[in-house]
Amino acid sequence: MKPISLGVRLLVLGLLVAFLVAPQMFAPLFAPLNDYGAPAIYDQGNLLSLAISHLLTVIAAAAASTVIAVALGIFVTRPAGAQFLPLSRTLVNVGQTFPPVAVLAVAVPLVGFGQAPTLIALFAYGLLPIFENTIAGLEGAPRTVLEAADGMGMSPAQRLREVELPLAMPLILEGVRLSLVINVGTATIGSTVAAKGFGEVIIAGLLSNNNAFVLQGGLVTGLMAIALYDGMRLLEQRYVPATRAA
Amino acid sequence: MITIERICKRYDLTTVVDDVSMLIEPRTITVIVGTSGSGKSTLLRMINRLVEPTSGRVLIDGKDTRKEPAHLLRRRIGYAIQGLGLFPHRTVADNIATVPRLLGWDDARVRARVNELLEVFQLDPAAYAAKFPHELSGGQQQRVGVARALAAGPNVLLMDEPFGALDPIIRSKAQDDLLDIQRRFGTTVIVVTHDMDEAFRLGDRVAVMSQGRLLQHDRPEALITKPADPFVSQLIGSGDKSLKLLSLTTAGEIAEPGSADGPAVTSSTSLRDVLAELVWRGASAATVVGPDGVAIGHIKLASILAHGRQAS
Numbered sequence: 001m002k003p004i005s006l007g008v009r010l011l012v013l014g015l016l017v018a019f020l021v022a023p024q025m026f027a028p029l030f031a032p033l034n035d036y037g038a039p040a041i042y043d044q045g046n047l048l049s050l051a052i053s054h055l056l057t058v059i060a061a062a063a064a065s066t067v068i069a070v071a072l073g074i075f076v077t078r079p080a081g082a083q084f085l086p087l088s089r090t091l092v093n094v095g096q097t098f099p100p101v102a103v104l105a106v107a108v109p110l111v112g113f114g115q116a117p118t119l120i121a122l123f124a125y126g127l128l129p130i131f132e133n134t135i136a137g138l139e140g141a142p143r144t145v146l147e148a149a150d151g152m153g154m155s156p157a158q159r160l161r162e163v164e165l166p167l168a169m170p171l172i173l174e175g176v177r178l179s180l181v182i183n184v185g186t187a188t189i190g191s192t193v194a195a196k197g198f199g200e201v202i203i204a205g206l207l208s209n210n211n212a213f214v215l216q217g218g219l220v221t222g223l224m225a226i227a228l229y230d231g232m233r234l235l236e237q238r239y240v241p242a243t244r245a246a
Numbered sequence: 247m248i249t250i251e252r253i254c255k256r257y258d259l260t261t262v263v264d265d266v267s268m269l270i271e272p273r274t275i276t277v278i279v280g281t282s283g284s285g286k287s288t289l290l291r292m293i294n295r296l297v298e299p300t301s302g303r304v305l306i307d308g309k310d311t312r313k314e315p316a317h318l319l320r321r322r323i324g325y326a327i328q329g330l331g332l333f334p335h336r337t338v339a340d341n342i343a344t345v346p347r348l349l350g351w352d353d354a355r356v357r358a359r360v361n362e363l364l365e366v367f368q369l370d371p372a373a374y375a376a377k378f379p380h381e382l383s384g385g386q387q388q389r390v391g392v393a394r395a396l397a398a399g400p401n402v403l404l405m406d407e408p409f410g411a412l413d414p415i416i417r418s419k420a421q422d423d424l425l426d427i428q429r430r431f432g433t434t435v436i437v438v439t440h441d442m443d444e445a446f447r448l449g450d451r452v453a454v455m456s457q458g459r460l461l462q463h464d465r466p467e468a469l470i471t472k473p474a475d476p477f478v479s480q481l482i483g484s485g486d487k488s489l490k491l492l493s494l495t496t497a498g499e500i501a502e503p504g505s506a507d508g509p510a511v512t513s514s515t516s517l518r519d520v521l522a523e524l525v526w527r528g529a530s531a532a533t534v535v536g537p538d539g540v541a542i543g544h545i546k547l548a549s550i551l552a553h554g555r556q557a558s
Binding site: 142144147153 | 294296317318319320321322325327328330331332334335344345348394
C-alpha cells in the first residue's frame, strides 16, 4: 500500500475539521437529499463533541486490545506459554467472529447502557489483528539473530526487550492500525445502546428518514478512519529504515 | 585453558556428542572440523552452554562453567556465527556495543572500545559507526560480527563457521585478519568448520569429529603424518598430502644462511608457495627476506622436498 500523499492528507484533515467545526457550510450540498424541507445538516447535537467521544471510545478500546493482545502474544511465544497458543487463538478468534451487535446485546444487561458495552464490543473485536501480528512479528525474527542474542549473554527478558520486540514492532503497529480503523466504523453501532459517537447521526437519519443525516454520519466516520490510518502509517514509518534488512 | 571432560549430548535416542574430552591451551587457535552432523557445532555450543550437556563438564581456567548462570558466562565468551546474526535494527556501533552495555560499562568507555575495534577491523568509525548492517557488504558485516564478539575483550572466542558465507577472496582475507587479531589480543579461539583447508590454515590444533566422536586432536602435521583413523586420512585427502604438509611450514622456519639468485620470497610464505615459485622459475633456491625486506637467508629446493616427506 502506498502512503497517502501530503495533498490528500491535508484535504482529508481539512474536510474533517471543517465539517466538525462549521457543518452549516455544507448545507447546500446535502439539501437535495431531503424532500420535505427537513434539516440538511445534523442539528440534534454538537458534531465536534460527538467526534471527540467517538475517537476516545475507539482509542480506549484499541489501547485495551493492544495491552491484552501484545501481552498474550508475548506469553504464548515463550517456552512456558507455548502450550496456550491454540487456546488463546480460539478465544481471540471468538472475539472477532462474535458480532459486535451481539456483544452489545449481551453486555447491556450486565453493565447498562452508554459507553461501557461499546467499549467491551470494540475491545473484543479488535484483539485478533493485534494478537496475530504480534505472534507473526515475534516468530518472524531471524533464527541467527536470536541465537546471537543468546550467545552474547542476554537474559530472556533482555532478548525480548532489546531484540524481539523492536524487530516485531512494525507488524505490531500494523495490527494496531487495522484494529483502530475497523473500530472507527464498528463504533457507530454503539449509538444503538446510547454511546455518544457518529452513530447518533446515522441513527437519527434512519429514524426520521433523513438521508442527509445518514450520509453525513457515514462520511465523517470514513474521514476519521482515513485520518487515523494515515497517522498510524506515519508512526510505523519511523521503524521502517531499521528493519529493511532481514 | 579450557578442559572438556567426558562430555555427552543425547536427544532421546540419538547421541550427538559422544564422550568427548579435550584440553585446549590458552592463546591458541583450535579448529574443530567434521562433516555436517558430526556434532562439532553442538560441542562448541556446550562450551558457552547454548546447549546443556547431558553428562560431563566443561572447565574454563579450572572453573566449572555450570557454577554461574548461563547468560553471565556467555558475556565472558565471545561468540560469532555463520550468518552473523547482526541485529538489523541497531547500528554497527550499537551492535558492537552489545556485550559491553550488558556488562554495564559507562558510555565513554563503550564508545572508546567501539572506535578501537572499528579501527582494528579497518572500518573507519566516522563512516561506519552509524550505518545499519544491511548497508554493509558481506565482508564488512563479517568483520562487525567478529568485532562484536570481541567487544568486551573475552579470553575465549567461539566461532561457528564464521567464514561460511564469504566468497573465496574475502574469506582468505578474513582468515588472515583472524590470525592477526588472535595474535594481537592473545585470545583462545575455537573455530568450527567443515573445510579442511581452513582448519589447516588457522589451527594450532585441529580436532576431527565424526558421528559425535572425537577421532583425533593434534597438531595439523600429525593429522597428515600420523592419522589416528581412516576417516581422518579420508578427510585430509590422499592426493596432495605432501603439499598440505608443506603449506604448514613457512620459509622463515627453515631458511639457512646464504643467499640465492632471483627474486626473494618473504619469510611468512608457506613452503608450498615457495615450491610452486621455484618450479615456475626453474630455480633451485631462493633468498628469504623478513617482513622488513631484509634478507635473513636462503631456502633450497632440496630442503623443501625433504620437508614434504612423511619421514621428516
